[in-house]
Amino acid sequence: MAYVVIAVIMVAALITDATFLTHLIVAGVKPDLPLLLVTSFGLLYGPRTGFLSGLLGGLLQDLLYGRVVGLFALTKAVTGYLAGLATGKVYRENPLVVAAAFVAAALIHDGLFYLIFWNSGHQVFTLGVAGLLGVSMLYNGMTGPFIHRWVYSWNIFERTKRLFDRNRRRQAGVAGL
Amino acid sequence: MKEFISRNRSFILASVVVLILVSLMSFTARERERISALERALAEVTLPLVKGFSQFGTGVGNWAVAIAESGHLRAENEQLRDQLGRVTALEIQLRELTTENERLRAMLDFKASTSYDMVAARVVGRSPDNWYQTVTIDKGEADGVARNMPVLTSRGLIGRISKTTAHSATVMLLFDPDSGVGAMVQRTREAGLVDGQLGSPYLRMQFFSRDAQAAPGDMVITSGLGSLFPAGIVIGEVVKVEQGQYGLVRYADIKPAPDYGKLAEVLVLKSTAPTPTK
Numbered sequence: 001m002a003y004v005v006i007a008v009i010m011v012a013a014l015i016t017d018a019t020f021l022t023h024l025i026v027a028g029v030k031p032d033l034p035l036l037l038v039t040s041f042g043l044l045y046g047p048r049t050g051f052l053s054g055l056l057g058g059l060l061q062d063l064l065y066g067r068v069v070g071l072f073a074l075t076k077a078v079t080g081y082l083a084g085l086a087t088g089k090v091y092r093e094n095p096l097v098v099a100a101a102f103v104a105a106a107l108i109h110d111g112l113f114y115l116i117f118w119n120s121g122h123q124v125f126t127l128g129v130a131g132l133l134g135v136s137m138l139y140n141g142m143t144g145p146f147i148h149r150w151v152y153s154w155n156i157f158e159r160t161k162r163l164f165d166r167n168r169r170r171q172a173g174v175a176g177l
Numbered sequence: 178m179k180e181f182i183s184r185n186r187s188f189i190l191a192s193v194v195v196l197i198l199v200s201l202m203s204f205t206a207r208e209r210e211r212i213s214a215l216e217r218a219l220a221e222v223t224l225p226l227v228k229g230f231s232q233f234g235t236g237v238g239n240w241a242v243a244i245a246e247s248g249h250l251r252a253e254n255e256q257l258r259d260q261l262g263r264v265t266a267l268e269i270q271l272r273e274l275t276t277e278n279e280r281l282r283a284m285l286d287f288k289a290s291t292s293y294d295m296v297a298a299r300v301v302g303r304s305p306d307n308w309y310q311t312v313t314i315d316k317g318e319a320d321g322v323a324r325n326m327p328v329l330t331s332r333g334l335i336g337r338i339s340k341t342t343a344h345s346a347t348v349m350l351l352f353d354p355d356s357g358v359g360a361m362v363q364r365t366r367e368a369g370l371v372d373g374q375l376g377s378p379y380l381r382m383q384f385f386s387r388d389a390q391a392a393p394g395d396m397v398i399t400s401g402l403g404s405l406f407p408a409g410i411v412i413g414e415v416v417k418v419e420q421g422q423y424g425l426v427r428y429a430d431i432k433p434a435p436d437y438g439k440l441a442e443v444l445v446l447k448s449t450a451p452t453p454t455k
Contacts, residue, residue, distance in 0.1 A: 015223060017305035018313070019230035023237070025438070028378075029307045051191060063216045064223065065304050065311070065347075067339075067355070070201035072306070077198070081191065113308060117375060120206065122354045128376025136307055 002157045003056060006041070009156075010034055010057040014064055029135040031143045032106070034061060038076050039105040039144065040151040042083030043098075049157075054080025071116060079109040095145045102144025106137045208355075210324070212340050220342045224301075227345075228315060231301040235441075262332040266411055266434070269396055273363060273409045293407070294447040296320050300440045301345070310353040310373060312440055317344045325405050327446040333411035333434035334358070334399060335443060346445075351380055351412070352437060359402035360412055362391040362429075368400050371412055371431060379430040380413060389427045391415050397431050407446070 013033040021030045034057040042050020058076030062069045083105055110133050118124050182189060212220075298320075302313035316322050318341050326338045328348045336356060340347035349356050352373040360371040360382055369384040382397060395415040401408025413433040420427055 011223060012226075014305050015226050015230050015302070018302035019227055020234035020237075021305075022303045023234055023241075032306065034305070048187060051194075055194060060219070061305060063213075063219050065306070065309070065313075067205075067309060068202050069205040069213075069216075070198035074195065074198045074202070077191075077194070110307070113306075114375075116202075117308070117354070123372065123374045123381065124354075125374045125377035128374070128378065130376075132307060132376050 003052065005156060006053050007056055007060065009037065010053075010060050011064075013037055013057070014061055018065060026139065027131070027135045029132055029139055031139050032109070032136070033147070034058075035076060035079065035105065035109050036102065036140060036144050036147040037151065038080040039083045039102055039140075040148045042080040042105075043086055043101055043148065044152060045084070045157060046087045047081045047084030050080030050082075050084030051077050052080075054078070071113070075109050075112045075116075078112060079105050082108055098145045098148050099141040102148070103137045103141035105144075106140035107133070110136050208339075212342075216340075217342050220340075220345055224315075224342075224345050227302045227313060259331070262434075266332055269363065269398070269411050270409065273398060295444045296322060296447055298322075298346075298443055298445055300443060308375065310350040310356075310437075311339065312348045312350065312443075314346050314348055314443060314445070315344070316445065317342050317346050319343050321447050322346045322445050323447075327406045327410070328443050329410060329446065330435045330440065330443055332436070333413065334406065335433075335435050335437065335440065337405060338445065348443070350437060351433060358406055358412070359400040360397050361400040362389070362415065363396040363398050365390050365395070367391055368402065369429075371397065377430075379416060380433055382415075382429040382431050384427040384429070387420075387425060387427050389418070389429075391418055391429055393417060397429075 017030065017033045021033065024030050038050065038054040038057050041053040054076035055073050058073035059070075061072040061076070066072055083101065086101055114124075114129055114133070296316055298314035298316035300312045301315050304311045314322075314328075322338060322341055324338055324341055327334060328336050328338060334351065336348045336350040336353070337358075338346050339349035350373070351358060351371065354373050354375045357370055357372040359368065361368040367384055367386060367389045369382045369389070371380050371382045374381050382391075384391070393415050397412045397415060399406040399408055399410045399412060411434045413431040415429045416432045417430040418427065419429075
């Protein structure tokens, strides 16, 4: 159930990125909202959730805006999984550590995408890519802690579970009558 | 064996998923004639949201700009820029038409016309990642838009349609590393291929001849080779010419004529052959 909610959030994040956030492009880069969410899910709930939310968000990105189906699913799932390995080590109380985790996530995600892209024989302007990567890391590191705080306070899994339990109790009550 | 599987269940499952994704990527890596039903459905379902978000974003963006600048000056500046762009494009087009006309008159006494069948569309979204260079427009198959149709603005060519659904379409911009258009330098008539490079702020033209004489400031236009794009549409201006490794190939960096950062309305060329005037 929680993953359905995550899917809806991911679609909203993708649309926001494709429309509203195009006004926040700095040096050709805008914040990767789905990546920030995947990193945050991984950091808070572990490698399994990081992997699955990355897989879900990436697959939706591939289907909605991508060209090669599976490319963003792979890069985001791997990033989510690796972010999950840092669960318990990154606390929201320390914004610098949280920011560093988001910088690392951007490096892993964009670096992996670049490697796959380069390996498939595309023309690449290495200096330009390095610049984009640098700005992307900086941008994600600056915006990530805010998203992380929101994901932490929203506590999606606990809320969905509570909602699910409440509905189940209500249904059981109706059946009992 | 059983114990090994149960102990490493998560890792094995993740590996299987990764393998599936890699095979999915190899299946979809080549340009597809049609997108899947799932992709089509997702695009259709989310289109109203995309339009709404886009309008809201544009509204907020304009509001912020209006605060930052004086509203009057901005409007005037925009108008003058647009006029200048149109005049430049017209001048280049005129020059191209004149030379073309002279050649054709001499050979065939042929009367050419530039009236193409076009449809205007609004840009409602951009690719959410920082790598692919695509925009979403609000016109699709229902409006006669089809794959590979050229897309331009009043200042020049910006790309071609790569994906369509009933009411929207994706435009692959010339900056996209997967794009490619037959081009030539207007002054020297030297032909080549223009495409995008991942991470570069310029388009790159690879000349067919290694002795190409193009120079900075030369205008680059479509050559009409390859049948996707009609000849004579402005692409951009040469900013740098260089010899490739080992001196076998000659390249030029092209600054595109349209402003890719401010794409709002575009024209889709429904037919690459001009409609004959009566």
